[in-house]
Amino acid sequence: MQQHSWDVIIIGGGSAGLSAALMLGRSRRSVLVVDEGRPRNRFAGHMHGVLGRDHTSPLDLLAAGRAELGRYDGVTVRPGEVAAASVAEGGFEVVLDDDGRHLARRLLVASGLRDELPEIPGLAEQWGRGAFICPYCDGWEQRDRRIAVIASSAANVHQAQLMRQLSADVTFHGHGVELPDEERAGMLARGIRIDDRAVVEVIADGEGALRGIRLADGTDAPVDAIFVGPAPHPNDGILLALGAETAEHPMGGRWVTVDPMGRTSVPGLWAAGNVTDGRSSVPYAMAAGSLAGAGINADLVEEEVGAAIATA
Known part of the structure; x- marks a missing residue:
């Protein structure tokens, strides 16, 4: 050769x-x-x-x-x-x-x-279209929408706080992550809802667009965008x-x-x-x-x- x-x-x-x-x-x-x-x-x-x-x-x-x-x-x-x-x-x-x-x-x-995304069924299919990582890269396009931040570590708190700058409707899904009291207090003080139930599925509509998330108790929560920390x-x-x-x-x-x-x-x-x-x-x-x-x-x-x- x-x-x-x-x-x-x-x-x-x-x-x-x-x-x-x-x-x-x-x-x-x-x-x-x-x-x-x-x-x-x-x-x-x-x-x-x-x-x-x-x-x-x-x-x-x-x-x-x-x-x-x-x-x-x-x-x-x-x-x-x-x-x-x-x-x-x-x-x-x-x-x-x-x-x-x-x-x-x-x-x-x-x-x-x-x-490496969290192992949640349906999440990978939304990567880059309904699920994102960076509020600076994709947050503006999701402004004033229903935002779900799915935690894989306490670092996702910062992600949620950045998205709260862009939308008043932000929910932090703890997904089993333990948070320090000051982190929880900081989110609640800015109107970020905290839901500690695990997310078991990401749900799409018939055309593949993001529709919501399913929680561990079977509840479906409608969301417009997901932010995660792979x-x-x-x-x-x-x-x-x-x-x-x-x-x-x-x-x-x-x-x-x-x-x-x-x-x-x-x-x-x-x-x-x-x-x-x-x-x-x-x-x-x-x-x-x-x-x-x-x-x-x-x-x-x-x-x-x-x-x-x-x-x-």
Whole structure:
């Protein structure tokens, strides 16, 4: 199998990966972007809070980004998955799912994460259409509607308080989560109802639109929108296999650590976007990718300056 060489390989063609490729392409770097085509926000019909792109499709944004990269002849975007990555002389070797082998001086992982929803029948079918995670991303569209916040941890209290800013009709469904007294008092003081009964089903109408939720005692509660807090699982297998250091994260679990430019603890290995922080919105991921692209280019320039001095 022929082996190809690049300045940088980027794993992941979402907002972070494409932004990094743009910065590197504009610096005349040879870049391969390998994209599985499964961005985290693919379930959403629209994205919000993205300046200049508010209320447009996230998939359209990525398509436009790939088209823009077409003007930079050093950048190649291809579909596929990375089967393995290892440290090699001068950088990294990346093996793709078609057994193609590629060498890169630097490797950027922007592979995102997957959301694990609470195991409530009917909830997954509403993900991105009647059920949401982020009040900033989707709250405005649900203003003044009947909102159900289904708890999976005490962190959902903050979600409920944010939604109370947008609607006077918010119910916090404890779903078995124990809450500190001050959290309960804070919600009640702002008119948020608290229902400690477990949610056993999410109900849709005949056309698949959200109609309500069913509680443990058989009661059906009509709701217009659901907000939940899925457990985020970073797609960081390659980073961990290459030895990147991790640390405890405010969202729970251990996540790969990076500096402000996206540099990991492994020389030449970078990471950006949701794979390092589950709170990343589209603008955050784009910014992180842009910083990583600039940082990688500067790192390569530094290496090239050293090589030029040694040769001289």
